Amino acid sequence: MKLPGYVAGIGVLGPGLLNWPQAAAVLSGRQPYAAEPTVLPIPSMLPPAERRRTGRVVKLALGVALEATARADADPAPMPSVFSSSGGDGHICHEICQALALSTREVSPTRFSNSVHNVAAGYWSIATGSMAESNALCAFDASFVAGLLDAMTRIAVDRQRVLFVAYDTEYPPPLHAKRPIPDALGIAMVLTPERTATSIARIDVALTDEGADKMPDPGLEALRSAIPAARALPLMRLLACGAAGRVVLDYLDVSRAAVQVEPCA
Amino acid sequence: MKPMLLAEFTATSCIGSGLAPTLASLDKKRSGLTHCDFETVRIDTHIGEVPGVDAQRLPAEQRLFDCRNNRLAELALRQDGFLDGVDAAAARWGRRRIGVFIGTSTAGIMQTELAYRARDPVSGALPVDFVYGTTHNSFSVADYVRRRCGLEGPAMAVSSACASSAKVFGTARRMIEAGLIDAALVGGTDSLCLTTLYGFHSLQLTSPAPCRPFDVARDGISIGEAAAFALLERASAKVGGDSILLYGVGESSDAYHMSAPHPEGLGAKRAMQAALTAASLEPGDIDYINLHGTGTPSNDRSESQAVTSIFGPTTPCSSTKGATGHTLGAAGALEAVICALAIRNGMMPGGVHTTRVDPTLTAHYIKENRHSPLRRVLSNSFGFGGTNCSLIFGRAG
Numbered sequence: 001m002k003l004p005g006y007v008a009g010i011g012v013l014g015p016g017l018l019n020w021p022q023a024a025a026v027l028s029g030r031q032p033y034a035a036e037p038t039v040l041p042i043p044s045m046l047p048p049a050e051r052r053r054t055g056r057v058v059k060l061a062l063g064v065a066l067e068a069t070a071r072a073d074a075d076p077a078p079m080p081s082v083f084s085s086s087g088g089d090g091h092i093c094h095e096i097c098q099a100l101a102l103s104t105r106e107v108s109p110t111r112f113s114n115s116v117h118n119v120a121a122g123y124w125s126i127a128t129g130s131m132a133e134s135n136a137l138c139a140f141d142a143s144f145v146a147g148l149l150d151a152m153t154r155i156a157v158d159r160q161r162v163l164f165v166a167y168d169t170e171y172p173p174p175l176h177a178k179r180p181i182p183d184a185l186g187i188a189m190v191l192t193p194e195r196t197a198t199s200i201a202r203i204d205v206a207l208t209d210e211g212a213d214k215m216p217d218p219g220l221e222a223l224r225s226a227i228p229a230a231r232a233l234p235l236m237r238l239l240a241c242g243a244a245g246r247v248v249l250d251y252l253d254v255s256r257a258a259v260q261v262e263p264c265a
Numbered sequence: 266m267k268p269m270l271l272a273e274f275t276a277t278s279c280i281g282s283g284l285a286p287t288l289a290s291l292d293k294k295r296s297g298l299t300h301c302d303f304e305t306v307r308i309d310t311h312i313g314e315v316p317g318v319d320a321q322r323l324p325a326e327q328r329l330f331d332c333r334n335n336r337l338a339e340l341a342l343r344q345d346g347f348l349d350g351v352d353a354a355a356a357r358w359g360r361r362r363i364g365v366f367i368g369t370s371t372a373g374i375m376q377t378e379l380a381y382r383a384r385d386p387v388s389g390a391l392p393v394d395f396v397y398g399t400t401h402n403s404f405s406v407a408d409y410v411r412r413r414c415g416l417e418g419p420a421m422a423v424s425s426a427c428a429s430s431a432k433v434f435g436t437a438r439r440m441i442e443a444g445l446i447d448a449a450l451v452g453g454t455d456s457l458c459l460t461t462l463y464g465f466h467s468l469q470l471t472s473p474a475p476c477r478p479f480d481v482a483r484d485g486i487s488i489g490e491a492a493a494f495a496l497l498e499r500a501s502a503k504v505g506g507d508s509i510l511l512y513g514v515g516e517s518s519d520a521y522h523m524s525a526p527h528p529e530g531l532g533a534k535r536a537m538q539a540a541l542t543a544a545s546l547e548p549g550d551i552d553y554i555n556l557h558g559t560g561t562p563s564n565d566r567s568e569s570q571a572v573t574s575i576f577g578p579t580t581p582c583s584s585t586k587g588a589t590g591h592t593l594g595a596a597g598a599l600e601a602v603i604c605a606l607a608i609r610n611g612m613m614p615g616g617v618h619t620t621r622v623d624p625t626l627t628a629h630y631i632k633e634n635r636h637s638p639l640r641r642v643l644s645n646s647f648g649f650g651g652t653n654c655s656l657i658f659g660r661a662g
Binding site: 050086106108113118121130131132137139146150154158173175179254255 | 404405420426524
């Protein structure tokens with residue numbers, strides 16, 4: 001059982017990965033990988049009142065989503081979206097739990113509204129005026145492939161182009177010790193049922209029992225294993241190389257996802 | 266879309282653990298809401314607490330998952346022979362061919378709330394025995410259910426605020442239609458915690474009284490907890506006429522505000538229309554609407570406008586949240602099961618606690634139970650972030 005689709009545009013942001021062209025140069029080995037703290041863009045697409053309220057999760061997800069839709073030359077408004085993340089906004093969660101541990105228990109209403117797991121999907125809809133359906137998923141360390149499967153089944157069944165965004169941010173201490181995600185990393189893809197003018201490659205996704213591929217570069221392998229969204233890096237590397245091939249991505253304890261890549265160039 | 270069979274279903278909320286007590290409560294118009302005495306919470310509000318959650322134990326091999334949310338899931342899974350039904354489905358389809366998609370808004374976040382009260386006074390560290398991944402993380406309940414049931418297909422939590430466990434039906438039907446799986450265990454579980462009680466209170470959205478959806482004096486929600494599950498399969502040609510099918514799923518976004526619904530209910534309207542289109546039905550085909558009906562002034566006004574704009578002022582509708590409370594991420598699945606019970610028993614549950622329907626709300630809100638055969642019913646679930654989902658259920662015959 002294979003789920004086919006085309007990658008029409010990619011957005012990437014993470015430690016030492018600034019955007020898709022720069023990330024592609026690093027992932028394909030044309031540039032060395034140098035880990036740097038992730039610098040998140042200001043979500044200028046949001047109205048000022050909303051912009052002030054957004055945390056790191058929203059900045060990250062909207063940043064990569066915007067890059068992917070721009071590279072795909074796609075209008076975001078009619079496009080369904082899938083947002084998948086291994087956790088919500090860790091900083092907001094920390095603030096709320098800290099407030100609840102005090103006898104006063106004064107929770108900020110804005111923080112509470114922004115604590116929902118679908119916060120990035122909500123702000124994306126507000127920023128783009130998109131009334132299309134949007135999913136917000138979580139599968140802990142398996143969140144990238146969980147989101148990919150949801151996006152690919154939309155293509156298979158509904159024959160619509162889909163925005164898929166996988167993103168993770170760090171928890172501050174003391175939660176950081178229990179969930180040590182080191183920094184923010186997001187990957188967005190516009191996936192389409194047919195080949196388009198901007199198509200990078202055709203992909204076919206299937207479940208498999210094989211073990212997940214690793215990154216040859218130790219720095220990128222450390223990133224892959226530390227941030228759930230970075231479990232996509234072997235696929236991003238193949239797309240960056242512009243070569244045909246097959247990769248196996250990490251998913252659940254009992255299964256992984258095999259992705260066959262056929263470049264469109 | 267192709268209709269999907271609800272091969273099994275069960276629900277546990279403050280009005281009953283399992284289908285029989287739930288139906289009996291609906292029949293007697295009994296509410297499970299009581300004044301809030303949950304944990305150390307000091308808020309003047311009512312809650313829908315499920316009895317026996319704290320006493321529920323998880324199987325030893327799943328002890329890392331132990332938290333209130335997964336105890337509630339376990340309590341619900343044990344009702345109505347649901348686990349036996351899942352085993353039979355696993356034997357029929359194969360464990361790899363059954364997915365698990367569970368909606369939740371806060372999962373086991375209460376473990377983290379408690380851990381923050383027990384931080385090391387010097388280092389600030391959380392207690393050694395606190396485990397994040399199998400309790401607090403949104404995936405925890407989906408992971409618990411798949412391990413508990415021995416299912417090995419694709420799995421995920423949908424966490425789209427209060428539309429979460431309606432949207433799992435959409436994810437499941439796409440996975441089944443795409444051929445990735447043959448069946449799906451779908452559902453929702455959300456349990457009482459301090460984050461939602463104090464959070465909704467901070468937004469001034471909790472009512473001091475038991476919530477009164479669509480009442481002229483409605484003044485907010487009552488938070489409840491629930492777990493509800495269904496086994497969804499492709500509907501074969503030979504399903505019995507009494508079987509309950511999922512006919513349509515419609516989803517949309519408001520593109521308006523993070524915590525306030527679109528004032529004219531445009532997103533809600535779009536979701537209901539999408540569900541009708543998916544089911545190839547006309548508005549006149551819908552016999553009853555189970556509303557999102559939270560009891561806040563703005564939600565009910567917006568939803569009433571959306572409902573009336575599609576269905577006009579005569580289609581009977583009600584909210585069951587006066588009985589169960591707003592069970593947040595579990596509301597979609599709980600109300601899906603209530604719709605299945607309504608269809609099976611030919612009974613539209615009248616809204617509990619509502620005494621005088623707001624005359625400015627034009628939807629046909631019913632306060633008394635009505636008995637009549639129901640062929641097709643629609644259920645609405647909306648959430649923060651402007652996320653909307655409408656489901657259409659009906660008899661196979």
